[in-house]
Amino acid sequence: MVDVNSKDAASRSLETIQRQSSGDPAKPPRWDIIELLFFAYRDFVGDPDDVLDQFGFGRAHHRVVHFVHRYPGLKVADLLDVLRITKQSLGRVLKQLLDEGYIVQKSGEADRRQRLLFATAKGEALVAQLAGLQTDRINRALKDFTPVEIEAIGRFLSAMIDRNDPDKVLQVILGQASAKTDGRTNKT
Amino acid sequence: MVDVNSKDAASRSLETIQRQSSGDPAKPPRWDIIELLFFAYRDFVGDPDDVLDQFGFGRAHHRVVHFVHRYPGLKVADLLDVLRITKQSLGRVLKQLLDEGYIVQKSGEADRRQRLLFATAKGEALVAQLAGLQTDRINRALKDFTPVEIEAIGRFLSAMIDRNDPDKVLQVILGQASAKTDGRTNKT
DNA sequence: AATTTACGTCAACCATATTGACATATCTTG
DNA sequence: CAAGATATGTCAATATGGTTGACGTAAATT
Numbered sequence: 159m160v161d162v163n164s165k166d167a168a169s170r171s172l173e174t175i176q177r178q179s180s181g182d183p184a185k186p187p188r189w190d191i192i193e194l195l196f197f198a199y200r201d202f203v204g205d206p207d208d209v210l211d212q213f214g215f216g217r218a219h220h221r222v223v224h225f226v227h228r229y230p231g232l233k234v235a236d237l238l239d240v241l242r243i244t245k246q247s248l249g250r251v252l253k254q255l256l257d258e259g260y261i262v263q264k265s266g267e268a269d270r271r272q273r274l275l276f277a278t279a280k281g282e283a284l285v286a287q288l289a290g291l292q293t294d295r296i297n298r299a300l301k302d303f304t305p306v307e308i309e310a311i312g313r314f315l316s317a318m319i320d321r322n323d324p325d326k327v328l329q330v331i332l333g334q335a336s337a338k339t340d341g342r343t344n345k346t
Numbered sequence: 347m348v349d350v351n352s353k354d355a356a357s358r359s360l361e362t363i364q365r366q367s368s369g370d371p372a373k374p375p376r377w378d379i380i381e382l383l384f385f386a387y388r389d390f391v392g393d394p395d396d397v398l399d400q401f402g403f404g405r406a407h408h409r410v411v412h413f414v415h416r417y418p419g420l421k422v423a424d425l426l427d428v429l430r431i432t433k434q435s436l437g438r439v440l441k442q443l444l445d446e447g448y449i450v451q452k453s454g455e456a457d458r459r460q461r462l463l464f465a466t467a468k469g470e471a472l473v474a475q476l477a478g479l480q481t482d483r484i485n486r487a488l489k490d491f492t493p494v495e496i497e498a499i500g501r502f503l504s505a506m507i508d509r510n511d512p513d514k515v516l517q518v519i520l521g522q523a524s525a526k527t528d529g530r531t532n533k534t
Numbered sequence: 535a536a537t538t539t540a541c542g543t544c545a546a547c548c549a550t551a552t553t554g555a556c557a558t559a560t561c562t563t564g
Numbered sequence: 565c566a567a568g569a570t571a572t573g574t575c576a577a578t579a580t581g582g583t584t585g586a587c588g589t590a591a592a593t594t
Contacts, residue, residue: 185478185481185485187474187478187480187481188481188485189416189477190522190523191484191500191503192477192481193416194500194504194519194523195387195390195503196409197507197516197519198383198503198504198506199387200430201506201507201508204430204508216549217549217550218550221384228377233571234573235570235571242392243551243552244551245571245573245574246552247550247551247552249572249574250549250550251550253573266571269560270560270561271558271561271572272560272572273571273572273573289375289377292375292376292380293373293374293375293376293380295506296376296380297373297376299505303502307498307502310491310495311379311499311502314495314499315382315385315386316382316386317486317487318483318484319382319385331378331381331382331385335378335382404579404580404581405581406580406581421540422541423539423541431582431583432582432583433541433542434582434583434584435581435583437541438581439580441542457540457591458591458592459539459541459590460541461540461542
């Protein structure tokens, strides 16, 4: 440890020593947005944690049951694209949700290799409860915003998402977002 | 497995079967924002992963070295507040960053029990590289936004953050955000 | 002098992710 | 129809990043 007791560093308050920028002045880092996104997401995903604990679940279960509920008939492969995790990792969480009756599988009609996923009433109830907490936070945050501002916020979040290989779910979401914002449909 | 081959479920496309809402109609879940935040954050934090891999680091290292760089002289306790993790968990990644020379410690001048953290040039370079990637994404997303819209986006993200027990770092960030939005300077 | 605080550390454990290999059922294609 | 590709499941081993609880030391506070 460097025990120099540096006066200048140690004695300044957090406010005064905070860095303003530190790179190419032509492309200043967006420290504000970077950090606001970190904190906003930290608190946003933190809301459901207590509830999930009571069910013996973690955030992974939340993500899975959420997307299955929202996009009934989702294939396992779709879910892997959305969550960007491996089959292994999904497997355990999915098995738990199946075993405990939050999700059911049906084999595909056209392609019977596929396992289409559906949330049960139990699963829907869980998702609704968790979405309620997050919706409360969002509504609180948006309380004093105009519709135009809210539209801009959605457009920003949408623009932050990779467009290179949009999976099925993403196509739906981005399609909706742009449909809302400019009236264009995006069904390609 | 429920192998019913349900026609109605399996044959509908993802677009047509997507749920519109499923709860109290008086408080409809904000599915759009919930999911946009998920995808936006997924891709936002995904950018640095490849670089971090090359350094043998993970996202935990990124968060630590980021905040230490941005708020030089941060105490260990402050970092715990910001990251919302335990001392144990922080300990491991912090030790690695110290051992490999990305961060140094200095004991506090006023209170010599404190270990004030500072990023080295090596640490700053890493943070700058990672912030560059994220800034590129943000700038791309904000390309066609007006200053007024950008201000609203920042205000929204800020409003999504818990106000109950704002730690030191958060006070700085939120102070800045409000200073920007209403013209007050915040140099204290 | 006693207590509290800031930090570090040990041990055990858990959740969630990884890679790689392999099995099965089913669809597609030559 | 045979061969190959695809969708899914599973086994084993491993890594990362998180947890709790206990304990120790140095330094500040009372």
